[in-house]
Amino acid sequence: MHQIEEISSIKIQPAFFIGDDPVKIARELIGKTLVSDINGQLTKGIIVETEAYRGVNDKACHANNGKMTKRNEVMYGEGGQAYVYLCYGIHHLFNIVTNRKDKADAVLVRALQAVEGEAYMKERFTSRRRLLLNGPGVLTKAMGITTAFSGESLMGNTVWLEEGICGFPPDEIVVSRRIGIDYAEEDAELPWRFYWKGNENVSKILAND
Numbered sequence: 001m002h003q004i005e006e007i008s009s010i011k012i013q014p015a016f017f018i019g020d021d022p023v024k025i026a027r028e029l030i031g032k033t034l035v036s037d038i039n040g041q042l043t044k045g046i047i048v049e050t051e052a053y054r055g056v057n058d059k060a061c062h063a064n065n066g067k068m069t070k071r072n073e074v075m076y077g078e079g080g081q082a083y084v085y086l087c088y089g090i091h092h093l094f095n096i097v098t099n100r101k102d103k104a105d106a107v108l109v110r111a112l113q114a115v116e117g118e119a120y121m122k123e124r125f126t127s128r129r130r131l132l133l134n135g136p137g138v139l140t141k142a143m144g145i146t147t148a149f150s151g152e153s154l155m156g157n158t159v160w161l162e163e164g165i166c167g168f169p170p171d172e173i174v175v176s177r178r179i180g181i182d183y184a185e186e187d188a189e190l191p192w193r194f195y196w197k198g199n200e201n202v203s204k205i206l207a208n209d
């Protein structure tokens with residue numbers, strides 16, 4: 001487990017989310033803190049793995065080149081909203097909408113390192129498994145985040161982001177291709193996944209990381 005010495009609880013402001021480069025934002029999110037306060041249960045986790053998705057010319061993106069459905073319409077809103085969708089009918093995956101309205105860019109949060117509210121996180125699992133938030137479906141379960149929060153403002157008091165680790169070292173960030181999107185053809189090879197080097201919560205899927 002990576003040791004974390006100093007963490008800022010300052011809430012991230014809207015300007016961060018409306019940047020026009022989701023890849024840059026995905027990288028900068030490493031070391032930030034995802035927070036949920038659901039029914040008085042406060043939980044926090046440092047973001048240790050992300051993936052960027054672009055609304056234009058990205059075959060892996062739900063909203064590629066203007067595609068809009070009832071599920072993904074949240075992506076077309078102003079940056080700074082939660083986009084939570086159901087994967088395989090089981091897993092709730094948490095994304096952060098970025099860029100200006102109608103751009104449909106987003107960042108998937110893939111893994112966290114728990115830093116507060118671990119007892120609440122453990123209660124949300126039926127098994128006595130060790131608390132590892134090493135996947136997008138696991139972290140949302142631990143944080144109590146479901147599709148009911150899709151469209152929720154990240155400026156509110158239910159789900160939000162904080163500045164997190166002070167002075168996170170950029171040389172600790174590893175870049176790779178995204179996971180599980182082979183259907184995206186050449187776009188599957190884009191180096192738009194970022195993770196904290198050596199962190200045990202990062203997905204253990206790619207052999208060539």
